[in-house]
Amino acid sequence: METKELFRMKSNYREDMLVQGYRFGKGEKAACIAGAVRGNEIQQLYICSQLVKQLKELENKGCINANKEIMVIPAINPFSVNTGKRFWGVGDIDINRSFPGNQEGDTTSRIAAGVLEQICDYTYGIQFASFYMPGEFVPHVRMMETGFQSPSLANLFGLPYVVIRKPRPVDTKTLNYNWQNQSTAAFSVYTNKTDELDEKSAVRATGAVLRFLTRMGIIRYESHSGYISHVIQDEDLTNVHAGTAGLYRRLTTPGEYVRYHQPLAQILDSYEGFTKQEILAPTEGIIFYxxxxxxxxxxxxxxxxxxxxxE
Structure with a gap:
């Protein structure tokens, strides 16, 4: 294992901000795995730390295939992780909406440009991402429909679902989108949690990445075959909206099968405690988020x- 400095930003009043990666193997730039781009992505940081641990053991056993290089970047935004803020600085700027960046631009734009320059040559890019809304998911792989996406490759992670979504204008500034535009096969992996550790889904995500790397001939690792993924379109998911504001009491969890009109959650009056709305399932299916x-x-x-x- 070799530690590599990917980007450094000087600071007058505190230590420099350093984005560093952990490199395993040598040769062809086969796969890059990125963790926390936002400051509250603690689960994503943790999963990358577990991958560093696993890959170090595999490298010591000679299980990184010849002429293959893997890079793991636990945190692209360590300053926000250290300060406990989701976004960057007083302006609350999202680095994952700053790609491809500009070396002469503002701070987050320079960070994005500096990091992308270092990782754009990898064949496969895997980002442990979080959703823009607070919540929990069924573990899945997500890809943007850029013309470069490959659902068949996404199936090789062995997670239950692969979600394909059409990019909106704001998505063109994300790491996933710009990785694909650089001819990297890019995947976003979502797990149950974001700002807290969930050991079960972390183990599943770590196993999914190692399974993918094995199937692409990058490492040698024995694992279970995982799921035969079901490919779904993001626009085919049914959104259930809150009809009022208040205290939120959830009655169901991601992955749970629900029937039409089954109670999913309650919204309570925050002062008097009575039920303002009972949220009912508008369709029969599986809770995805x-x-x-x-x-x-x-x-x-x-x-x-x-x-x-x-069927």
Whole structure:
């Protein structure tokens, strides 16, 4: 294992901000794995740390295939991780909306440009990402429909679902989108949690990446075959919105099968405690995403449901 400095930004009042990666093997730039781009992505940071640990052991056993290089970057935004803020600085700027960046631009733009320059030549790019809304997911692989996406490759992670989504204008500034534009086969992997550790989903995510690297001939690692992934389109998911604001009491969890009109959650009056709304399932299917925070606003997405899959 070799530690590599990918980007350094000088600071007058504190230590320099350093983005560093851990390199395993030598030769062809086969795969790059990125963790926390936002300051609250603690689960993503943790999964990368476990991959560093596993890959170090595999390298010591000679299980990194010849002429293959793997790079793991636990945190692209260590300053925000250290300060406990999701976004960068007083302006709350999202680095994952700053790609491809500009070496002469503002701070987050320079960070994005500096990091992308170092990782754009890898054949495969894997990012442990988080959603823009607080909540929990069924573990899945997500790809943008850029014309370079490959659902068949995404299936090799062996996670239950592969989600393909059409990029919106704001998505063109993300790492995943710009990786694909650099001819890297880019995948975003989502697990149950973001700002707290979930050991079960972390183990599953680590295993999924090692399974993918094995199937692409980059490492030698014995693992279970995983799932035969079901490919779904993001626009085919049913969104369930909150009809009012208040305290949020969730009754179901991601991965749970629900029937039509089954109670999914309750929204309570925050002062008097009575039920303002009982949220019912508008369709039969599987909970794909569930809102997490104890407070909710009117109009927020509370659940995303996969329609029942008929034989």
């Amino acid at each position: 569930a809102h997490k925070d104890p407070l909710i606003n009117q109009g927020d997405i509370t659940f995303r449901i996969i329609h029942r899959l008929h």
